[in-house]
Amino acid sequence: MRKYSVFAIAREAMRAHKGWEAQWTSPEPRSSYDVIIVGAGGHGLGAAYYLAKEHGITNIAVIEKGWLGGGNTGRNTTIIRSNYLYEESMDIYEHSLKLWEGLSQELNYNTMYSPRGVMMLSHNIHDQQSFKRHINANRLYGIDNEWLTPEQAKAFVPVLDISKTARYAINGAALQRRGGTARHDAVAWGYARAAADRGVHIIQNCEVTGIRRGPGGEVQGVETSKGFIGARKIGVSAAGHSSVVMEMAGVRVPLHSTPLQALVSEPLKPIFPCVVMSNTVHAYISQSDKGELVIGAGTDQYNSYSQTGGLQIITHTLDAICELFPMFRRVKMMRQWGGITDNTPDRSPIQGVTPVPGLFVNCGWGTGGFKATPGSANLFAHLIARGEPHKLAAGLTLDRFRTGRLIDEAAAAAVAH
Amino acid sequence: MLLIHCPYCEEDRSELEFRWAGEAHIARPENIAAISDEEFAEFFFLRNNEKGLTYERWRHIHGCGRFFNAARDTVSDRFLLTYKAGLPKQPVPVAEKFAAIAEEKSVETWEQTEGDAR
Structure with a gap:
């Protein structure tokens, strides 16, 4: 990856901007990967990036039904804040806000984060x-x-x-x-470029149609419109379609x-x-x-x-x-x-393990997922790599709907819906 | 905005008169104190959230005030059927199903919409 800088602009200006390279590649899928992430929005691409950067796992595919960043990542109003009521929420949104502050430098990509209040x-x-x-x-x-x-x-x-x-x-x-806005497309593109640079495969226009499971119930890979792709770990980060994808593995999630x-x-x-x-x-x-x-x-x-x-x-x-x-x-x-x-019923996200071995879920961000992009991606990478949640995301489990330990931001009215 | 047929008023009325009331045909457990935590989570929180045909309850809150059931396609938002509360899950008529599928597949072109306008 050629670094973006003022010198790169000057160099390209002198040769009619003919030397810019594609920001990421579009490879054909391999037969298997260590990790497959379903959904190439900001959360999914970011998780692939942090898996590669912080956990040394680079044999990753991010599979996307449409085009990269074309779902909620490109459809939101780009608001960033962390003024939630409960500690579980404050932990994750504040972690995210701190990552926003250095994100442009980290990705060498101008995400235009603007703490305008x-x-x-x-x-x-x-x-x-x-x-x-x-x-x-x-x-x-x-x-x-x-x-x-x-x-x-x-x-x-x-x-x-x-x-x-x-x-x-x-x-x-x-x-x-410290709250503000950022450029939503740039977040997806920046993560895609940085992840692809570390060897992550971003496979667009490839719909996941099934999740294949082994005799012990563990995941073996995904059926897609480009054929079967194997993986022992699958992270689902499919936003509005999370129920549809999770249903393929027989897991019901409390979403509408x-x-x-x-x-x-x-x-x-x-x-x-x-x-x-x-x-x-x-x-x-x-x-x-x-x-x-x-x-x-x-x-x-x-x-x-x-x-x-x-x-x-x-x-x-x-x-x-x-x-x-x-x-x-x-x-x-x-x-x-x-x-x-x-x-979700309590309007807090779900990020955690599922009853299916090897299947991890990151969903339920509802109407406020954009602000959480770097933090959620960072902690989702930790979850996939270690098999257990980071302590900042420990309360966001799927299991909380059984135990009753809800994070009721809905009742706290910190979110608008 | 949706146009919804209330099976009690027997009229198509604007969505503004109605409230969505979640998935239909969920039976409350006979003895709710006796069920396990898993069963309670299932009953209380887990919903189908189908992409495609869904059965759901609506309430004609600014009309007759009554609850009723509807079959709707969540991709096109088209109502396939509405029926009174208390009736068992009603099959969607085949013709309606095909109409919904055809509608999804048809591409709205300038000629078509102009044709409609004329």
């Missing part, structure tokens, strides 16, 4: 109590988070409407200054897959300094470096794999955006799309 708006006394509880829990745990009055919030985001007569009036906000929509506006001059989220009215907004306003909506109520969603959901979100930021009422929306999120 994530502000969560409080609209009523319940929000206020809940956010202050989060802030206290975060600060006791060493994670930055602070309470702002409406006036302080407006000083940070001048376009915010804090008038008392607003339809969604605000009585304060929580701000995590629902569409989540996002949309972007026409590009504007820099106007919006940070990320603003409102859990109460299901709206998130930030401005990309291209100038588009990136807006996230809520999930649809029913299970679906359609990668689309109801118009009433985004209408509701845009109602809220126009109320909170009256100056955006005349902005035109340019594109809208949906991704399929895999939601």
Whole structure:
């Protein structure tokens, strides 16, 4: 892999940019690998990268049904934060945030991580109590988070409407200054390039259609649209399709897959300094470096794999955006799309061993998986290499639905759904 | 937005009047205190989450207020059938099934949609 640097740009500038090499290769699959990862999103590619880098396992294939980063990795609103309530959540999201901070240097790829601040708006006394509880829990745990009055919030985001007569009036906000955004495609591409450089095979347009198991129940490999590929360890990181893939091994996971929509506006001059989220009215907004306003909506109520969603959901979100930021009422929306999120009953992810020997699962990231990409990938690699979870991810087991030790971020209302 | 046929009101109404209520035909254990942790997890948390034909409950919350069952395709979101609560799982009529499959495979072209508009 040729390193990207200012000298590389200068060198290529002098020879008409003809020397750039492909960022990763597209090899034909071998007959078997040490590890197969199902799903080439950020989590899967990252896990392959960390397996190669930290655990010395390089004979890995990442198998992808569509194209690399074409699922939820390329469909989210790129928000990064770690202001969750419970220790299990704070552990993993903070681990991830720390990796985000050095990711561009580590991968030699500009992931455009921008700690511009994530502000969560409080609209009523319940929000206020809940956010202050989060802030206290975060600060006791060493994670930055602070309470702002409406006036302080407006000083940070001048376009915010804090008038008392607003339809969604605000009585304060929580701000995590280290939170922010990153370029989602670059995360997938950066991990793909770095993993391929260490010998990982990235096999796109290859659908896994079955998981073959041996006499003792252990995994032997996967049936794919390109034939059988053997492996003694399989990591499933298939987001919205996790139920479908796990079913192939006879494992039921407590997930339901629902569409989540996002949309972007026409590009504007820099106007919006940070990320603003409102859990109460299901709206998130930030401005990309291209100038588009990136807006996230809520999930649809029913299970679906359609990668689309109801118009009433985004209408509701845009109602809220126009109320909170009256100056955006005349902005035109340019594109809208949906991704399929895999939601658990407690809205916390599942990462752990399964009843099938050799089969590991990383799913249930629901509506908030992007922020967790480096941390989740890093800990998933540890799980696959060692066969047991890292202590930071020890609580995220599949078994918690039997033992009852849930991580109920849903009830804590730290996530929007 | 979906258009849903309520089997009690016998009308197609907008999705805004309805609430999704999860997988259908899940029987509550007779004596829930007696079941094991595995059985409870199965009953309480594990759901099918099918890609394709699914049976689910809906509630006409802003209409008659009643629960009913539906068969729906989770790829196209198309309702294949709705029927009253309490009835056993209803088979999906073959014609509906084929229509759903044909719909999935058909590619929406400019000519087709223009044709519809005319």
